[in-house]
Amino acid sequence: MPVGKRRSSLIRSPQFSSLVILIVLLAVFAIADANFLSPLNISNMMAFLPELGIIALGMTLLLTAGEFDLSVGAVFGLAPVVVMLLVQNGGVDIGVALLAGLLLCIAIGAINGLIVTKIGISSFLVTLSMLLVVRGAALYITQGFPLKSWDQPGFFVTLLAGSFNIGSFRFYTSLWWFVGLSLLAVYVLRYAKLGNWISAIGSNRNAAVARGVPADAVKIWLFILTSVLAGLAGMISAFRISAASPVAGTGYELEVIAMVVVGGTALTGGRGTILGTIVGALMLRAIRNGIVLIGVPGLAYNIFVGVIILAMLILHALLQKNAARS
């Protein structure tokens, strides 16, 4: 492809338009409130970003394959609750407890995937039910109360939620997790054989199956991956605030899906972009943070967030139409 053509297709791509809007938003917030770009505020945003961002990476791959997962917010809540309960009340070693949490996430993802692919129920219904089961389990085993605060620093806490300073910025190790996992996801989706399969499955499942692509197995593994990433994000969050609550992560599933589609990934499958998702994650984070700073009343946040998401989706739809015509 000639360079000029490639450049123009990049400019018309959904992740690029999302990036432009992100930059505009950042500029608006920065002008409206000088504190927006202060080291403290940036550090704050960067602390929250990886937690939803990590889940969004898995969700992007899953959506690209044509499925989605509504149980991620509940898994985000349940995993740390189980791990910390095992340690605090069961006297289990933290390493073993984390392994148990990992296995739990794998099991949840596998059940989602198996029901969706082998029984053929839509992922919307399956994972909606799973959301209730998982959230219910978290509430039941904690009797609805947050656990007592976590007071055991150690290797795993540092690994997942340690922090370090660069100048006057304070970063958490979770940012490295996000960066590393993002790079991996970009590689898998764009450059690996598996990515080709994922896109093909979401684009035309029958065509992929006819070429010998193991569509069901790929989907099941993606459900597992998404669940595990949700659990990982839950652990990171719980270690960072030194507490686990059975209601943590409520509503995250929608926030994560919003990040993914705002970035330009198609809800209908076949077209996914990790770079777009990173932009989407940054955007939603910046919006939530920015509207607080510029003094939007607390109860009005979601009006703004919703309107901006809608505007983004309309923009993508228009671009898509244009691209198809040209």
Added chain:
Amino acid sequence: MVQEVLRLQNLQKSFGSVRALKSASFTLNEGEVVALLGDNGAGKSTLIKAISGVFPIDRGDIYVRGQKVSIRSTRDAMDLGIETIHQDTSLAPDLSIARNLFLGREPVNLKWLGVFAPLDLAKLRDAASALLKRVGISKKLDADALVSTLSGGERQSIAISRAMQFAAKVIILDEPTNNLGVEETHGVLRFVKEVRDAGHSVLLITHNIHHVFQVADRIIVMRRGEIVAEQTVADTDLLTVESIITGADMSALLKEARAK
């Protein structure tokens, strides 16, 4: 001597109470083009989907080069050298032409990484361009273009070039000239002859009897899940075949009446 490539014996397939395939037996020889004819719903697509591993058969045997085989997946069929171009288009619209051409058989570097192996993008693009040039069914197509931007005929050409690429023993085409323009249709028919001359066998499903007489060696007619006639093209003519397909043929009618 004629070499048998594919032999089906008593293939049966039901979807719930619909007996789409009651009993089908036939043989496909090396270097032969067999046309599979029949009205809508006769069971043609069901038959070839069974051969290409889209779904398992209920009963019956499949032999490839005299060897009994079990085809449980599309991968099994491909590994046996059976390439199929399905009627309900077999491409992923959101992928580029090049990626579609090699879907399921991607050229990769670092093969030991399994599904995580990086695609050999340069090879992918070059091979795709070369292939598009060779087929020549359609004008200039960019290997990086998304399939969703192509016309129906162009998509068909891509699917056909893909079957060609993997030089299968048996190439099955389910209504390949559907939606094609004049030039593209001739391209497909030329391709069928080419692969036959190269020693491959072709099973061609079509509703266009004229095409059958242009390229086929033998004709098989299906009706309501059964094979009702089998003739060499040299021994028959257009009108006879047409009447067998619709069932208006007297001898076929008699046979049916006797069966009841």
